[in-house]
Amino acid sequence: MARIPSPIEQIHDPLFEEKGMEVWIKRDDLIHPHIMGNKWRKLKYNILHVRESHLAGIVTFGGAYSNHIAATAAACAANQLPSIGIIRGDELSPDSNPTLRFASDQGMKLQFVSRNEYRQLKENHHQLQQTHPGYLILPEGGTNELAIRGCQEIWTEINQSFDYAITSVGTGGTMAGLLKAMSGEGKLIGISALKGNFIHSEFRNMLQHYNIPFENYELMDQWHFGGYGKVTDGLVTFINDTKEKIKVLFDPIYTAKMYFAVTKLIETNYFPSNSKIVLIHTGGLQGIAGFIEKQKKNILL
Missing domain, CATH: 3.40.50.1100 (Rossmann fold)
Incomplete structure (x- = not known):
């Protein structure tokens, strides 16, 4: 609560x-x-939008220690929504640090990409929308x-x-x-x-x-x-x-x-x-x- x-x-x-x-x-x-904190505030109406619009889930972006990634994973888990995290750093894994372990444990599917690919995906949501149809795409930081x-x-x-x-x-x-x-x-x-x-x-x-x-x-x-x-x-x-x-x-x-x-x-x-x-x-x-x-x-x- x-x-x-x-x-x-x-x-x-x-x-x-x-x-x-x-x-x-x-x-x-x-x-x-x-x-x-502000992650609750930013996610509140986005989660409501996903539920009320019957969207498939949320795709979002973040670094290895992202508060936004952790909070999105937890919010989606609490609302029984699928979540996907595009993580900057293809050398990382779900066990790399406490933030990524927590997000993975909450059920978020983590996709690790190079910093160059991360930048491209972040600037062009069209590709992600094609590979994840029906998902809400949240920008890095959730704004x-x-x-x-x-x-x-x-x-x-x-x-x-x-x-x-x-x-x-x-x-x-x-x-x-x-x-x-x-x-x-x-x-x-x-x-x-x-x-x-x-x-x-x-x-x-x-x-x-x-x-x-x-x-x-x-x-x-x-x-x-x-x-x-x-x-x-x-x-x-x-x-x-x-x-x-x-x-x-x-x-x-x-x-x-x-x-x-x-x-x-x-x-x-x-x-x-x-x-x-x-x-x-x-x-x-x-x-x-x-x-x-x-x-x-x-x-x-």
Whole structure:
């Protein structure tokens, strides 16, 4: 059973009190143990669409440690729907890491392809539609119009007013849904987990594509710790210290970088005094086990 609406909790930290900040966190990581955070939001209406339209199942894409792959496998299993995962890396197997083992155990059929073939399939869904007729094809990360609709509900569940909302950013779908739901009220800040400024144009294109006219946002690209999937020893220490201090676990790929950015922005007086801020915990915790196995870094679960 899903925990909807997810709880919202105030974070008490001496830094926030010193700076006159009121900081809250929307705990979407507590929605479901396997379909958590923004993955639940993105999959909700897509799963409903597949069931109501009597489609055959879902085909989607992801890397070796993809939260989206794991969540899609679990959601399809819970709804007795077939799922197929196109996995980037033809050297991989269903036993390569905890994420792929979990997806396979949930009944997802994994197809391992070269990085070049992966790119071609991702950019041309027509071929997949021919080989998998009647399936819904979900893009990498799960962002489509139905996913954005689901992400809007993160905001509509919040029954307080806030000056700022802050979220981590991968493909940008969660941020787009939040921005649409906020309807021009307050300011939305996105912390990109990807290295490079291309995310700015990609996000603008997404807003244009989905007809989201609001501009009350700022996208920050300086808190990536070296790039997507890159994690320093300092960030691991920050994750463990934060869990000890506020009893919230953040993942090293997305949400820990978001929370680190928030603390630095508050330290440097980015926000006016007496600002009220809500952070969106987008989940992603399933990936920690694989990260520990691969990187041999000690994140305290």
